[in-house]
Amino acid sequence: MKPKPLSELEARIGVRFSDHDRLQRALTHSSFRSAKGDGRSYERLEFLGDRVLGLVIAGKLFEMFPDADEGELSLRLNALVNAETCAAVADELGLYDYVRQGGDLKRLAPARTKSIRADLMESLIAAIYLNSGLEDARTFIENHWGDRLGKTVAARRDPKTALQEWAHQRGPQTPTYEVVDRSGPDHNPKFTIRVTIDGVKPSDGEGASKRLAEQAAAVAMLIRENVWKDDQ
Numbered sequence: 001m002k003p004k005p006l007s008e009l010e011a012r013i014g015v016r017f018s019d020h021d022r023l024q025r026a027l028t029h030s031s032f033r034s035a036k037g038d039g040r041s042y043e044r045l046e047f048l049g050d051r052v053l054g055l056v057i058a059g060k061l062f063e064m065f066p067d068a069d070e071g072e073l074s075l076r077l078n079a080l081v082n083a084e085t086c087a088a089v090a091d092e093l094g095l096y097d098y099v100r101q102g103g104d105l106k107r108l109a110p111a112r113t114k115s116i117r118a119d120l121m122e123s124l125i126a127a128i129y130l131n132s133g134l135e136d137a138r139t140f141i142e143n144h145w146g147d148r149l150g151k152t153v154a155a156r157r158d159p160k161t162a163l164q165e166w167a168h169q170r171g172p173q174t175p176t177y178e179v180v181d182r183s184g185p186d187h188n189p190k191f192t193i194r195v196t197i198d199g200v201k202p203s204d205g206e207g208a209s210k211r212l213a214e215q216a217a218a219v220a221m222l223i224r225e226n227v228w229k230d231d232q
Helices: 006-013 020-026 030-036 043-064 070-081 083-093 114-132 134-145 159-170 210-224
Strands: 176-183 190-197 200-207
Touching (some): 006 020, 006 083, 020 043, 043 070, 043 134, 070 083, 070 210, 114 134, 159 190, 176 210, 190 210
Antiparallel strands (some): 190 200
């Protein structure tokens, strides 16, 4: 299927690009490079867009939650910049309809293309940043992340501390954390951490660092064991 015209995407996102080659690159999967001999995919732009997104979201959270500690801000940030959220925003924009690819990616089930859709979102942010600067990128991000900024999980306490205290209430035991998987490139890794407490079913969590993955695993166990509510 031929990608939709870029002018349509420009109208949808409210940004006009002075360099359409850059926008095209932001929407080019590496499989297109392999099939067509074009060496420019979105991977470098994805690297930059991830940092721009993180900076803008971190700044917004810092402003919105003046009483939040570093642990809460980190959890909120991770929930807003992870693959699930980036892919969801990409889907709202219909971004996958504009991707250039050399294989049969569009025949894959949505669950198998989540990381691609998330990467496209980050590469588009980088293209906007390079086209018209940080303020336009900030406006785009704030517009499309919108209500999500205030609705992510709020860790009123550090989840690892909360889990440790709960474990101690059950007996003389301490949660242990282990890395069960590491994936992704060095510039954008994803860790899966498993937390274990004797007599309790283990829980896994994912994050861009071991610390964030440990926190996510602790949150998962606290929610499953009804220590925290799902919207806490």
